[in-house]
Amino acid sequence: MFTADMISIDRATVSVALAGNPNAGKSTLFNALTGSRQQVGNWPGKTVEKKTGELSHDGRRLMITDLPGAYSLSAYTQEEIIARDFLLTERPDVVVAVLDAANLERNLYLAVQLLEFETPAVIALNMMDVARRQGLDIDLHELSRALRAPVIPTVARNEEGLREVASAAIGAMSEPTRPFSLDYGPEIEAEIAALLVEIEHSPSVAGHYPARWLAVRLLEEDRDIISRLARLFGGMALVERAEESRARLFATLNEDVDLMIADRRYTWIHQLASRVLRSGREDQVSLSDRIDYFTTDRRLGIPIFMIIMWVVFKITTDVSAPWVDWIDGVLSGPISRWALAALGALGLEQSWVASLLVDGVIAGVGGVLAFVPVLLSLYFALAVMEDSGYMARGAFVMDRLMNRIGLHGRSFLPLMVGFGCSVPAIYATRTMTSRRDQILTGLLVPFMSCGARLPVYVLFAAIFFPGQATLIIMGLYLLGIVVAILVGLALQRTLLPATAAPGMVMELPPYRLPNARSIRNQMWLRTRAFLQHAASLILLSSMVIWLLMAIPTGRQGEFAATPIEDSVFARVSAAVVPILSPLGFGTWESGGALISGLVAKEVVVSTLSQTFGTEMEAAGIAGGSFLADLREIITSFMAAVVDTLRALPGIIGINLTGEDNVAAPGLASAIHSSFHASSGGHAAAAGLAFMVFVLLYTPCMATIAAEKHELGTRWTLLSLFGQLTIAWLVTYVVFQIGVWWGG
């Protein structure tokens, strides 16, 4: 039988295993104890690092093994299996259980399981400095008495308590105390006693495992132990005996035995923690919890979220505006002139190549690139929210809202991702465990306003609502959420009946100061995605649209020299004009932009720049010498810096800049005139309606492909036609209200 008596005492070498929860300071203690006398390798057959080291103390040589961090010894994770296997097969002389004193109750669960191994043990109560700072006072004597093991307070990173731990380890091996044993209640204890008798009658089993520990594990139906016993002589009989015990206990207690045992451990630990832990402070609520009291409150959570989002959009629109102007000015002025001058040197200034470069590539791609500062500002604000920990609170309050439409707790992630890009958001729905939830979430994702739509909002808000751009853009994001909620409610009353609203527990990380490197990385990764999009899909789209605008439909026109309204592009786009006319923007330019927007939403802006840009090119491109252009770039750059600084106070409501102006004057006036004419004089209403349509109609072809892949053809078709119908209806209502309002 395996007993403490089997341990050889007074040996010169003592084997010690360090075990503990992750982040309990176990490795710090190991490093402090062993110094440079360490060997690092891997556990056999595993990728988990194995560290062993030596320590000489009181004439003994301590061979210390740092076991992987684990929360229990239930053999569910690789770390738990390694730790348990080591204790069972290597049988160290002493186990040092390293506990985080500041998180004692959590750490005691593993400690109890370690003590049940019946190996002499020492409790290293680490991070005592943190516990003291938190005002925790721990009754070490009572803790030691309850656990039947010496408890040594340590601060491993300051090398406090190391000698005491080593001495206690040697002492525990030399003078073993009565093994720790937790009372599981009369019914379970009776079955444990019966199993102990069986184990004693199976010498091959008894020699392998601590008897009481084995009996408890068998009652917990530990699959790993059962399969090991099956290989031992007499093991199967014991397994069958344990099965009978479990059946009897279930009949008596009407509950699974493993649950009863785990519950008993938690209850005992909770009672012990209540006895030994004393708080020196009246108020133990952390600053994060105090802030969360407001930010996650049922009534205040949403308004606070709205205020923060308002600041985000204020930064996005106002701070970036001078830089949008600057990039647009440089691209449409000096860059276009230099490109034409270069082509002139090759004798191509009047050729279709010049038109392709200026009207196609620079107007199309440049029209989108001008909005890079807008996206940089948005990604900066979002990165700050994420890194500070607020984004988790935002997700929490929004999830509460989504819960009301019967969405599962898992839905919030795809919906949040949808604010960046609809495609990964659709793919993220595959993690939903219910098909109904996946379909519902997948159908709602396209209504979350993705980043690609933002340039359209910024352009149109600056043209039609200067001064209220932030309000308009934020309103559009909110409208997307409101439409998603209404569609969700409609679907759950019709095609996708609601199941019971499920609960969810979310672990909110503590607030922290955002890290500059992390913010920079996030901004760069997301902006680079946009730039790569501009360099590939948008460039290709711009060239195709230029080609369609260059091909005449009549016999009289010439390639690349035909009036744009006689081009193939204009004629094809005109096909949707009757559908768009009731919405206030029934022109072939708007229709063409919306059709091309199916490729990607950024293409809406590039197409508008191309269609309206050709009329302005002469004025924009005419300029001075190379040096004059350079002077213009530098002067406008300095002006942008000054304007940005003046815009900063606007975030808190102090306006030093006047109206927002991020659209190139020529493009802005051309779009305004077009919408004024198409809406019967209600340009602002038509502009707002256009933005609403862009918000609600199909995001892009890649999203449709993703929906088909994840949801199937039937749901994709429903989604496609549903979005177009909803977009048309909501836009119509918005335009009519705008006209009635006098917009």
Add this chain to the structure above:
Amino acid sequence: MLRDVLQAVETAQGPITLAELSRRLNIDPGALDGMLQHWERKGKLVLNSGSAVACNMDCATIQCACSMGAGGACCPFVARLPRSYSPANGTAGVQANTE
């Protein structure tokens, strides 16, 4: 205690924070986290590990700019959200596992 924790999650009307549940049940947040993990292991709760979700996607199938992420991040639009637990009962995937 364990049953109380599971029941509290299952009967919660919408999401609650770990700190809120800890106060409600008078259980230390760390210990409560351990109990939630226990129920996850038993298949009664599902762990939603936010940051891993979108990264587990097959990027080759995604036609947006998802393949250029650096530092292990597959998609730049991945939202880093905190861990959460939700009941597994009533969901198709879990039912299939238990049948």
